[in-house]
Amino acid sequence: MITNYLEQRDNELLLxxxxxxxxxxxxxxxxxxxxxxIKVAQPPEDGxxxxxxxxxxxxxLCLSQSQITLVTGQNRPQxxxxxxxxxxxxxxxxxxxxxxxGKPAG
Numbered sequence: 001m002i003t004n005y006l007e008q009r010d011n012e013l014l015l016x017x018x019x020x021x022x023x024x025x026x027x028x029x030x031x032x033x034x035x036x037x038i039k040v041a042q043p044p045e046d047g048x049x050x051x052x053x054x055x056x057x058x059x060x061l062c063l064s065q066s067q068i069t070l071v072t073g074q075n076r077p078q079x080x081x082x083x084x085x086x087x088x089x090x091x092x093x094x095x096x097x098x099x100x101x102g103k104p105a106g
Contacts (some may be wrong), residue, residue, distance in 0.1 A: 001094075002089055003092055003096075003103070005017070005034060005035050005036040005090055006033060006088060006095070007097075008088050012082055013082070013083045013084075013086065013087075013088055013089075013091060014071065014080050014081065014083070015019040015036065015039050015057070015079075015080070015081045015082075015083055015091070016034055016035040016036065016079075016080055016081055017035050017036045017037070017053065017079050017081060018033075018035040018036070018037045018038070018047055018078055018079075019038055019039075019040060019044075019050075019053055019077050019079060020037065020038070020039045020040070020077065021040055021042060021043055021044040021049040021077075022041070022042075022043050022044075023039035023040060024031075024041065025039070025041055026038075026039060026040045026041050026042075026052055026056050027039050028095075028098055028099050029062065030099065031099075035078060035097065036099075037105050038053055038056065038057075040053055040056070044073045044075075047074070050074065050079075051068055053079075053081075054068045054081070056083070059092060060094060060095070060098050061083065061086055061090075061094050061095075062086075062094070063083065063084075063086060067084040067085045067086070068081055068082070068083060068084075068102070069081065069082040069084070071096060072086060082090055084104060095102075
């Protein structure tokens with residue numbers, strides 16, 4: 001475990017998140033237990049909130065959306081995402097900086 005929400009498992013970098021859909025805007029909202037809390041403006045219907053989270057994180061981490069894969073939690077607020085093409089140290093640095101800046105989408 002790198003941080004309480006990033007996990008290196010074998011050759012995979014996993015990000016534990018808690019998604020809050022239907023928020024007033026898409027933004028990082030801190031840490032809740034062992035998960036990074038992310039508010040998204042989109043509703044949870046038809047995977048729209050999941051897509052918004054992936055798009056938001058891809059922009060923040062300088063990754064393509066195809067480098068972020070939903071591993072678990074398709075229909076739950078608690079999710080695990082697999083991050084490809086980024087080192088744990090860089091992911092931690094970018095997420096920590098974004099949390100400190102209160103990073104909104106856009």
